[in-house]
Every structure is written in C-alpha cells, then in structure tokens.
Amino acid sequence: MPATPAWPPQSAPRLFVETSLGQGATVALDGNPAHYLVSVMRVKVGDTVLLFDGKSGEWAAVARDVRKRDIVLECVAQTRPVEAVPDFWLCAAPIKKGRIDLIAEKACELGVARLQPVLTRRAVVDKLNLDRLRAHLVEAAEQCGRTALPELAEMVKLDVLLREWPEGRCLFFADETGGTPIAKALADHPGRAAFLVGPEGGFDPQERKAIRNHPAAVPVSLGPRILRAETAAIAATSTWMALNGDWTAE
Amino acid sequence: MPATPAWPPQSAPRLFVETSLGQGATVALDGNPAHYLVSVMRVKVGDTVLLFDGKSGEWAAVARDVRKRDIVLECVAQTRPVEAVPDFWLCAAPIKKGRIDLIAEKACELGVARLQPVLTRRAVVDKLNLDRLRAHLVEAAEQCGRTALPELAEMVKLDVLLREWPEGRCLFFADETGGTPIAKALADHPGRAAFLVGPEGGFDPQERKAIRNHPAAVPVSLGPRILRAETAAIAATSTWMALNGDWTAE
Numbered sequence: 001m002p003a004t005p006a007w008p009p010q011s012a013p014r015l016f017v018e019t020s021l022g023q024g025a026t027v028a029l030d031g032n033p034a035h036y037l038v039s040v041m042r043v044k045v046g047d048t049v050l051l052f053d054g055k056s057g058e059w060a061a062v063a064r065d066v067r068k069r070d071i072v073l074e075c076v077a078q079t080r081p082v083e084a085v086p087d088f089w090l091c092a093a094p095i096k097k098g099r100i101d102l103i104a105e106k107a108c109e110l111g112v113a114r115l116q117p118v119l120t121r122r123a124v125v126d127k128l129n130l131d132r133l134r135a136h137l138v139e140a141a142e143q144c145g146r147t148a149l150p151e152l153a154e155m156v157k158l159d160v161l162l163r164e165w166p167e168g169r170c171l172f173f174a175d176e177t178g179g180t181p182i183a184k185a186l187a188d189h190p191g192r193a194a195f196l197v198g199p200e201g202g203f204d205p206q207e208r209k210a211i212r213n214h215p216a217a218v219p220v221s222l223g224p225r226i227l228r229a230e231t232a233a234i235a236a237t238s239t240w241m242a243l244n245g246d247w248t249a250e
Numbered sequence: 251m252p253a254t255p256a257w258p259p260q261s262a263p264r265l266f267v268e269t270s271l272g273q274g275a276t277v278a279l280d281g282n283p284a285h286y287l288v289s290v291m292r293v294k295v296g297d298t299v300l301l302f303d304g305k306s307g308e309w310a311a312v313a314r315d316v317r318k319r320d321i322v323l324e325c326v327a328q329t330r331p332v333e334a335v336p337d338f339w340l341c342a343a344p345i346k347k348g349r350i351d352l353i354a355e356k357a358c359e360l361g362v363a364r365l366q367p368v369l370t371r372r373a374v375v376d377k378l379n380l381d382r383l384r385a386h387l388v389e390a391a392e393q394c395g396r397t398a399l400p401e402l403a404e405m406v407k408l409d410v411l412l413r414e415w416p417e418g419r420c421l422f423f424a425d426e427t428g429g430t431p432i433a434k435a436l437a438d439h440p441g442r443a444a445f446l447v448g449p450e451g452g453f454d455p456q457e458r459k460a461i462r463n464h465p466a467a468v469p470v471s472l473g474p475r476i477l478r479a480e481t482a483a484i485a486a487t488s489t490w491m492a493l494n495g496d497w498t499a500e
Contacts, residue, residue, distance in 0.1 A: 083474075106481055109477055109478060109481050110473075110475070110481070110485065111473060111475055143476065144475045144476045145474075145476045146475060180500070181492070181498050181499065182492050183493050183497070183498060221497065221500075222492075223361060223491055223492075223495070223496055223497035224333075224361075224395075224496060225359060225360070225361055225395055225396060226359075226393070227359055227360075228359065228393065228394075231356055231360070231484075234481075234485070234488065235360065235484070235488035235491075235492075236488075238484065238488040238489055239489050239492040239493075241473055241485075242432050242433045242472075242485075242489040242493075243489075243492075243493075246473055246474060247431055247432060247433070247471065247472055247473035248434075249431065249474075250430075250431060250471075
C-alpha cells in the first residue's frame with residue numbers, strides 16, 4: 001500500500017496575508033499575491049496554500065476559486081500555532097539601501113522580535129522607506145517559517161531612544177573604542193535585550209558617551225576586525241540567539 | 251602648540267596590491283587601482299596610501315609620481331605586521347550570485363582563514379566565478395583592515411572534501427534534521443574547525459548520511475527557523491568567532 005502523501009505538501013506556497021485567519025475563513029487575494037499563486041506557483045482549484053496573518057498562526061487553505069487575476073482560498077486547518085520569538089530587539093541606524101534591507105531580512109530570519117530604526121548624527125541616510133523594509137520582513141517570514149513579522153517601529157532619534165529606554169532591557173552596543181568580548185557580555189547579562197548598531201561612520205564621540213552613560217548599556221567587542229554596520233548587526237544577533245535566545249534548545 | 255597630526259592619516263586609502271611590499275619597495279599601479287587612487291580618492295604627490303599584499307603586513311606608501319592613468323608609490327614604513335586569523339574554514343556550496351558574493355564578503359570581514367567552495371547534488375549553480383569571489387574578498391579586506399585575504403580554494407565535490415578531510419579539524423554542519431545547539435557544540439569542540447553549509451535546497455539524504463558518518467562531523471542546530479544558506483554561513487561563523495575564535499580577547 002503506498003504511503004499517504006504528507007499534507008500539507010512540503011512544496012505548498014507560503015504567504016503572508018492581511019486578512020484575519022481562522023477555521024473556515026475565506027481569503028480573497030488579487031494583485032501581487034494572486035499573481036504569485038496563480039501565475040508563478042500555478043495553484044489550481046483544490047490545491048493547498050499555507051497562510052499566516054501575523055496573529056493567528058499558520059493555516060492550510062484550499063483554493064476554491066482560481067481566476068487569472070484573483071484567487072479565493074478557504075482556511076481548513078491550523079498547521080502551526082502563533083510562534084513565540086525571543087525578546088530581542090535590533091536597534092539599527094539607517095544605512096545604504098541594499099544593506100539596511102539585508103538587516104531587515106536577516107533580523108526576521110534570525111528571530112528578532114522588534115526592529116527599531118534609530119537616527120544618529122553620522123547617518124548618511126536620514127529617511128527610511130518603512131514599506132520597503134516591511135516587504136523584506138514579509139518575504140523573509142514567508143521563507144523562514146515565522147508565523148508573525150518582527151514589529152517594525154517608527155524611526156526615533158538616538159537621544160529619544162535612550163531617554164525612553166524600558167527598564168530591565170539590556171542595551172548591548174558595539175563600541176569601536178573597546179568593550180567586553182560579546183560571549184562574556186552575553187553570559188553576564190541573560191534575559192531580555194537589544195543590540196544597537198550605528199551607521200556606516202559609527203557613533204560620534206558625544207553619542208558614544210551618552211550611550212555608555214546609560215545604565216542599561218553594555219559595550220561589547222566583536223573582535224579585532226572592522227565590521228560593516230550590517231555585519232555587526234547580523235553577527236551580534238546570531239551570537240545572542242545562539243547563547244541567550246532560542247537556539248539553545250535541543 | 252597644535253598636536254602633530256596622526257600619521258598615517260585615518261582617511262588614507264587602503265588598497266590590496268599584487269606587488270611584494272617591503273621597506274623602500276616601489277609600487278606602480280595602473281588600471282582600476284590607479285583610477286581609484288587618482289580620480290576617486292584624489293591622491294597627490296606626497297600623500298600617504300596604505301597597502302597590503304597578503305604576506306608582508308600593511309605598509310604606508312607615499313605617492314611619488316601621479317599621472318592621470320598611473321601612479322607610483324614608495325613603501326616608507328610598515329604600519330602593521332601580518333595578521334593571524336583563527337584557523338576556521340568556511341565550506342560553502344555555490345548559491346545564487348548575490349548571495350554567494352555576500353558569503354565571501356562576510357567570511358572575510360568575520361575572519362575566516364579559508365573559503366572552500368563545495369559542489370553538492372542540489373546545487374542550483376555548478377560553476378563559480380572565482381575571480382569575482384576574489385574581488386569581493388579583496389574589497390572586504392580593504393575595508394575591514396585585514397592584511398591578508400582568506401585563502402580561496404578551488405571548488406571540490408562533497409565526496410572528495412569528506413575523503414580528504416584533514417585529521418584534527420572539526421567539521422560542523424547545520425543539519426535540518428536536528429543537531430546539537432551550536433553554543434553547546436562549540437563548547438564541546440574547541441580548536442580548529444570548519445563549518446559546512448549546503449545550497450538553497452540543502453543536502454540530499456544520502457549526502458547528509460555521508461556527512462554524519464564522517465568521524466570529524468558534528469551536526470549542529472541553528473534554532474527553530476529555516477535559515478537561508480548564506481544566513482546559516484554568516485550566523486555560524488559569527489558564533490564560532492565569538493565563542494572559539496578571536497572575538498574572545500579583552
């Protein structure tokens with residue numbers, strides 16, 4: 001007797017939607033998502049698609065009506081509950097287009113709970129296209145299996161970030177003038193945390209002083225080489241996840 | 251009395267050259283490097299440039315002759331000895347253009363000693379432009395302060411890699427079917443190491459079995475989310491550097 005094929009199939013397309021999901025919920029899509037399902041993934045009536053809305057977990061939905069430019073799906077079973085990601089924020093200064101997009105993509109894959117853009121004095125870029133960043137978060141979430149996007153906060157100025165910093169959250173930052181080796185700093189400070197990374201040109205001396213003087217701040221070192229801003233962000237996030245996050249479970 | 255300005259100036263351009271460097275050595279450049287120094291960085295006679303050749307450390311060189319399309323520099327002082335990087339190899343399957351370039355760039359910044367391309371069955375790309383990869387290594391080395399490039403090895407097939415694996419080098423690999431949490435695996439296996447990452451589609455079951463059966467292999471887990479190939483490579487390298495590499499020094 002042949003084995004029953006796995007359902008939902010591993011090859012099922014996986015899509016973030018704005019519609020609220022639940023048992024029997026109907027999801028009507030047009031535009032890009034419909035184009036992706038119908039023309040790229042060739043979804044037919046009866047095929048299964050995995051959907052997530054950021055708050056209801058992941059649902060298997062069956063295509064009920066497929067046209068050239070729109071598609072209607074029906075949620076038939078929850079395939080995964082809402083995930084919990086570790087309580088880690090990435091606070092990053094805006095940097096050049098491709099590189100800030102990379103920070104967003106990797107933050108989502110690595111499991112960051114909140115991406116907080118921070119404006120600093122040496123930032124080469126002072127505006128941020130949050131819609132574009134969000135699109136990168138969505139694409140990464142679809143690919144890496146997250147059922148919710150990282151929260152994407154509005155950009156704040158560094159002094160506001162520091163003034164309004166929540167109690168009980170450690171603020172690691174890469175200090176080019178020296179700091180505790182990151183592995184030691186993470187062992188010394190378990191619990192909820194954030195990592196702050198500056199722009200291409202780093203923090204200016206006054207900013208660095210203000211950060212160092214903050215009671216939650218822990219200056220860390222990421223080794224003897226000069227890392228680009230996005231490399232520091234990805235490296236620090238990875239190390240935090242590996243040591244203090246959810247990469248520690250067997 | 252005004253302070254003596256720092257020499258070499260922090261803003262001095264930094265360039266990898268193919269010419270052997272040493273006290274009094276003359277370096278004549280044309281083509282792209284000359285264009286970069288003369289037209290982009292506006293180097294004039296008497297200005298200082300930092301040079302490294304991958305084997306003689308970093309040298310301050312003074313521009314002696316500057317023309318539109320070529321420039322002659324003279325090495326006047328060694329500014330840094332040849333660096334030592336930790337004995338860590340990154341063995342990576344070829345993946346799409348932009349993403350393998352990212353692996354090369356980040357491997358150099360993070361401090362990888364050797365980048366070893368590995369051909370696996372599910373690789374979407376089976377040729378690799380080593381010249382382009384090397385250009386990414388050079389650019390990253392110029393930017394991150396390394397005085398030598400990571401060794402860039404010729405691509406080998408996975409079975410050859412495993413057959414000729416050197417004794418005493420741990421082979422960590424991200425196993426989607428489960429492994430030891432990376433922080434624990436790194437604590438259990440200090441010393442020289444490599445991390446092996448597959449292509450977009452992962453290793454096939456036979457390959458995974460062959461890797462797991464290798465005496466040097468240690469399957470590791472990088473958490474509950476599905477990481478892209480280049481994310482796994484960067485995350486594992488960062489974590490290794492932070493725990494077992496040279497990010498541990500105060």
